[in-house]
Amino acid sequence: MRGHGFLLANYVPGSSPVHRAPLWAKFVLVAVCGGASFLIADWLVSAAALAALCGVFLLSGAGVRRLLRAVWLVAPVLAAIGLFQWWQLGGPVAGRIVLNVLLCIVAASVLTATTPVQDLLDGVVSLARPFRRFGADPERFALTIAIMLRSIPFIAGAFADVRDSARARGLERNPRALVLPVFITTVAYARQTGEALAARGLGEADE
């Protein structure tokens, strides 16, 4: 299984200013970029914001390769979205939409590349703590994020494996031969992960 393909950059140990920045500031950066993607109306502003954020990513020392890998994985989807929007709404709008999505991906990558996962989970637990009064378990919020971080590369890897085996049998143009095995693998993986977490006593309600 090719489980190492990852949409967001994995944590890269370091002591750059971005690494040392408080977690709340990085959360705010991601939230602002997410919000800004709805507000920015000019593709030039999007491009400038993206360039600035790429600069922040590179300042962390995570490297150009990691940055390109994070972007490369979504390139086909972005290309499809861009072409469709170009056809429907024209070049500037298509450019703005694609650049805004990239802005969100790079912002999330800055967060994950410069923050150890456990610190990230501790941050999520802190953010979720106010919901405890409504019966929510903050650790479960963190666990959900952890599972999400683990599941995305797995599903990407499963898709790559299934595509290869479909190619080997000359079925690469058959959507059923691609989608169904990925779906089955994903469900099996979800059950397996649930069992692994249960065996370790993770995700159980506090007594």
Add this chain to the structure above:
Amino acid sequence: MDSILFDDVTVAVTMDGRSEPKVLLQDISLQVSERRVAVIGANGSGKSTLLRLINGLVVPSSGRVTVNGADTVRNVRRVRADVGFVFTDPLSQLVMPTGREDVELSLRRTVRNATERRAKAEAALARFGLLPLADQSIYELSGGERQLLALAAVLAVDPQILVLDEPSTLLDLRNRELLRRTLADLDQQVILSTHDLELALDADRVLVVDQGSVVFDGGPAEGAAWYKALCTREVARG
């Protein structure tokens, strides 16, 4: 005395296309208190189901299982704090991208302080010589390193009992030997299922499971011989 008790346990599951439930284990009554116990038997004989009952991953259809007096259904949280479970394939067990993160995830429930958690995780990794690989992707580790990492992640929370479901199946000879030595040095009570008769010979007690029943319960040498004879008979019968 602290031990695992199976009290007249039957496990049956309903399956698609079958009117009758399939019986995986039938009328199992056992007391397990030895330090090293091996469960051997053919594929599909019920070994894994027997082990999963100990951790509460499988629930008895009738009867009950208790671990140190705690019922595996009613006190599952306590049981899972006492019983660590290692799966055959470490990749199905390791949840986080790197070893350090996975061990830290194990510790989240018991160690709230992040600095203390990190130190404990490093100690758990160092115990198995995995510290230099702590930040490497789990997909870049060898099969043996992954299995040791899965062990480290489970042992980090210091369970009293360690249950391993066919831990050597995916390992080469060298890593199998490494695992064998590692298990021999553990303080925990170890219960494992295996097809590796050499590993079974290290046990104090061997259970042979066949078609959902424990058909042999005794010493390791006799157990291994009994299992070999059973296999020979079945192959001869065709």
